[in-house]
Amino acid sequence: MIRVKNKKIIRKLARRNFRSSKVRNVFAVMAIALTTLLFTSLFTLGTGMIKSTQRADMVMSGGDGHARIENMTESEYRTIERHPLIQEMSYIRKLADSVDNAALTKRQTDFWYYDDLQLKYLFIELTSGHKPQEEKEIITDTKTLELLGIPQKLGTPLTLELTINNDKVIREFVLAGWWESHPGVPVGTIISSRAYMDAHLGELESTYRQDQSKTGSITGNLKFANSKNINEKLETVLIDSGFSMNINSQNYLNAGTNPIYLSKSTSAGFGTILLLSSILVLFMLTGYLIIFNIFQISVMRDIRFYGLLKTVGTTGRQLRAIIRRQAWGLSLVGIPLGLFGGFFVGRSMVPTLIEQSQLAGSKAVVSANPLIFVAAIMFTLATVFISIRKPLKMAAKISPVEAVSYTNTNSVSRKKKTKKSSNSGTPRRMALNNLGRNKKHTVLVILSLSLSIVLTNTIFNFSQSVDVDKALQNASDSDFRIGHIDLFNYKYKGKKESALSESLIAAVEKQEGFETGGRQYGSPATYKSETTRQTVNQRLDGSFSTNLIGLDEFSFSRLELLDGELDREKLATGKYILEGVWSDTRGNLDESSMNHSVGDQVKLNYGGNTIEVTVIGHIIANETNTYDWVGSGFFLPGEVYKKLTGNTHAMSYVFDVAEDEEGDMERFLKWYTNSIEPSMNYKSKLTVTAGLTDIQDTIMLIGGTLALIIGIIGVLNFINIILTSVLIRRREFAVLRSIGMTKQQLLKMLCFEGGYYAAWTVAVSILLSIGSSLLIVRPLSAQIWFLTFHFNFWPLVIILPLIFVIGILIPYIIYHATKQQSIVEQLRIEGY
8 A cells, every 4th residue: 555645735635624624623613612711710710819828828927028036126137137048138117016096996006117028028019109208108008097087098197196115195197008908917007107217216216125015126027048947047047146036045036937938838638639630630521522522523424535545545644643633723723712711711710719718808819820821721732632532543443445335323343233123213213223323422422411410519519518507616606705805806814904894795685685695704824734745835934824714604514525524513612623625716626735634733823822723624725715825724614713813804705696686686786896885896606607608609609610611511512413413414314304204203303312312411410410429529528627418409400401401402403404405405415
């Protein structure tokens, strides 16, 4: 056989064959574009969320620096700044101990000077205005302006009430600019100019070593050449500069590594990697199902053409080259469309996802990173060339004799046994036989249609498994908690001036719907123990800082015992105590806070009074029953606590209300704490519930969008199969009509084919949905703290009837759109 090596001819043949397959080209371009869109939107969404989360985490952790050194004097800062390991170091100076405007009592606000580097580290980007230049110019965040009642208008005068070195000072300023408040930062920030700092250097001399006053103290965020071994580098810098990180040293400086970089080395969890890998495989499978079908049908249609080329010496390798060129051409058209659409789909989803997450209000960061497009192109091309692998082999291996005898309605080199049946000529039986002509096509179409249904049902089951009660278990064991603003600003120190007002408790108890509640008491204390495992918060005398918590019956009865015993009679003697083990809102226990074993002796000291107690058990301590955690805490019944400490003022009050009255109580507390007692505040479980609803909405938004795109691909695949089937079989239909089959019977046969596709899709979707829920959603629900597995079937009940409508309607429309030719004209046609 003569081998043709003329590449120019091969290119010419590829081009002509490409141009003759207009219907195939349209479907292939759409399939490749949608596949690219899936990958691009996923990578855009993923990188956008990662960047937005990293930015938010850096803002909340104090900036983008590798480490932070606090409470320095000017000379200490200049000494450290010169160290060769430090690449750059920001300059931050506290200009007042506190900002005391009454409007800011519920939100701590600090008065600072930041240099340009610190503004960059904190991502402070002014919405309007300019950096403060003149002595009286300041910039601040929008939330602070809102609380002060200052309009967002450049040049607006404002008055600040400041405490500077224990002196109350009132000063006038002018608004030079503002930036959007970050929702994760509960503290307000007001920034003045260098000119202001220079004009008040006399009052900004740091006395932190003597009286713990932070006015005038300097903080620096610093960066090294890289983020490796930050803690070791930081310690080297301090030692070389004549300072120490040991809290007990005379030359101690408060320094530490940015928490963001402490966790940077941890790899993604197995679950995350598995989830992302599964999504990528799903997208590749989705693209494969349609692209493979399109090219296999195309090869089958042109099989005689390839056979004729072989008779004149074209090799299998050259035939593969023709089809690959067509795939490249289709990819060159489809991929750019998918990249463009996918980027904008992903970019539009990031802000929505941010708003429905715990980062709500944070800035969404989405950039056209070239790696997004490179990755999407690579995965799409991989999907395309995996999809055409079998059609390539089919075209290359076909012999000229097989090609000439091949008909489009049969598989290559396969003979089927003829079956006799009394109803074999009915439209219903003929439709069923047609599905069996190419079982591979049938299976792929059914899988393609089923994927989006299975994904939709899986996403719905996942979102419905969000368990409010399970999440509230660690975040709130009551409907409401009220207290002084210092409690919720993590500034509560057990003093009477930060106590909860009895008038608010009385007002709450009078509200309709109130059921029951109880007081919580708390104060800082110290302890000594020969058996303690605590290593943090040790004082110079060898004692350790701790919290002492008293709980009325309402909260005490809800304590969760970890080990030991909760013997009320023993606790009532005042000689026994419970140790708290910290648990976060996800229920993760901090075992390092279990500092003693049951039976250990502890010497508690409160206000100079020392008593010796025995630990009889461990209970869970969390945000529902304590305040700012210091690494240790001991719990007592409320009456015992009051006798031991002499304190009768409440730290907080927790209570439940009737379910249908929760909204009214929320509105009452909001009004009361704003209008009657602004120094009081509250928390409610409705906040947590709203957050979980946001999670459900997010799952439905992201998953629903992907399911919709995959569903479009599935329907597109089905349309392609039916349209191709009608076009390829036009001659066959003409033969059937010539021997007496009516148009109505022919149409009925096609609708039965679509109905059979729908029936099989329904059966497969049900089986796969059950499997995915049991094998994917249920294991994930067991690992994620706020999920409890629930299986729901009703999405299938809604979606599956639509499949029958699509299965019957599409063949009907396609038949009527392609029936214009006469029987004689159709008998002369082969292919499309």
